[in-house]
Amino acid sequence: xxxxxxxxxxxxxxVNGAFARAFKAEVQPVEIAAALQREVDDRAAVIDRERTxxxxxxxxxxxxxDFNRLAPFQTALQAExxxxxxxxxAQQRYTILGNIDVSFGEDEELDTGIFRVRSEAxxxxxxxxxxxxxxxxxxxxxxxxxxxxxxxxxxxTRLGRGTDADIRVxxxxxxxNHCEIVIGTPVLLRDTGSTNGTFVDGKRVTxxxxxxGTEILIGSTSLTFKNS
Numbered sequence: 001x002x003x004x005x006x007x008x009x010x011x012x013x014x015v016n017g018a019f020a021r022a023f024k025a026e027v028q029p030v031e032i033a034a035a036l037q038r039e040v041d042d043r044a045a046v047i048d049r050e051r052t053x054x055x056x057x058x059x060x061x062x063x064x065x066d067f068n069r070l071a072p073f074q075t076a077l078q079a080e081x082x083x084x085x086x087x088x089x090a091q092q093r094y095t096i097l098g099n100i101d102v103s104f105g106e107d108e109e110l111d112t113g114i115f116r117v118r119s120e121a122x123x124x125x126x127x128x129x130x131x132x133x134x135x136x137x138x139x140x141x142x143x144x145x146x147x148x149x150x151x152x153x154x155x156x157t158r159l160g161r162g163t164d165a166d167i168r169v170x171x172x173x174x175x176x177n178h179c180e181i182v183i184g185t186p187v188l189l190r191d192t193g194s195t196n197g198t199f200v201d202g203k204r205v206t207x208x209x210x211x212x213g214t215e216i217l218i219g220s221t222s223l224t225f226k227n228s
Contacts (some may be wrong), residue, residue, distance in 0.1 A: 003033075003037075003087055004033055004037075004084075007029075007030065007080055007084050026065065026066050026112060026113055027066045027070070027113055027114075027115050029077060029080075031115075032060060032077075032081065032115065032117075033081060033084055035115070035117045036058060036081060036084065036085060036117060037084075037085075037088055039058070039117045039118075039119050040055065040085060040088060040089065040092075040094070043119055043121075044092075044094060045153030047095070047140060047151075047153070051095045052093070052094050052095060053094070053095045053096075053151060053153060054089055054094040054095070054096060054121070055119035055120055055121045056085075056096050056097050056098050056100050056101065056120075056121060056122060057101045057119060057120045057121070057122050058081075058085070058100075058101065058103070058117065058118075058119045059103055059105060059117070059118050059119070059163075060102065060103070060104050060105070060115060060116070060117055061104075061105050061106070061107040061115060061116040061117075062104060062105070062106060063107065063110040063111055063112045063113070063114060063115070064106055066110075066112055066113070066115065067104065067105075067106040070104065074104055078103070078104070082101070082102050085102070086100055097121055097122060097123035098122055098123055098124045107163075116163065118164070120150065120166075120168065121150065121151050121153070122148050122150060123148070123149040123151065124147060124148060124149075139228060140153075141181075141187065141225070141226070141227045142225075142226050142227075143159075143167065143181070143216075143223045143224065143225060143226075144223065144224045144225075145221065145222070149226070150167050152181055152183055154166060154183070155183055155184075156180050156181070156182050156183075157180060157181045158177060158179075158180045158192070159174075159178050159179050159181070159218065159223075160174055160177045160178035160179070160192075161175060161178065162175075162176030162177055164177075165177065165178075169218050169219070169221050171218060171219035171220060171221045172219060173196045173219020173220055173221075174196075174218050174219045174221065175192075175193070175194040175195050175196070177192050177193070177194075178191070178194040178198065178218055179191045179192055179194060179216075180192055181210070181225070186209040186210075186211075187209065187210050187225070187227070188207060188208070188209060189205065189207070189209075189210045189214075189216060190207045191205060191206050191207070194218075196219060198216065198217070198218060199216070199217040199218075200215065200216055200217070210225045211225070211227070212225065212226055212227040212228050213225070213226070
């Protein structure tokens, strides 16, 4: 039995077939599961010959109707989807940086039966402790916010408040498409027409070279670029 079939079977057992009745004409849980598998494959990033990192934080946006219909089953569905991603990652020999988190949100612009998946890779950094996440991100270009690191695994990583950003900055001072980081020699930080600006060392910048330890300010959110 495949992972998607096991996922459906497990949900049926948990809710005694309620999903089949509740979602007959709306978003089907197995559609979300299949979309998550595609998201994992599409976002998989090769760090080196032995490590391919995948997202571990997933946001599923639904229409108002589908969100309300899904609400009674969210806890069970989140747990099953997280287990599916964990099993799929192990099957494909992917590296997962930390705990898998699946959450749901509502987007009033979406029509019934339509949903959107976005994801991020987040590594928890624990000072003074050895952790698998530390080993994975050490030496990998990344942005650190508090005790969370976001590996920069694409040539261009977009930051902003919008749902299409590669790293979402949930800050009222951030624009939907705020800035981007271009990995190369050197590494560049480029503002993409943000309203409130991107700041480095207290100065508003349009484009600037960044090095290990550079502090970036977006709204009231401070991010540190690390490359060692």
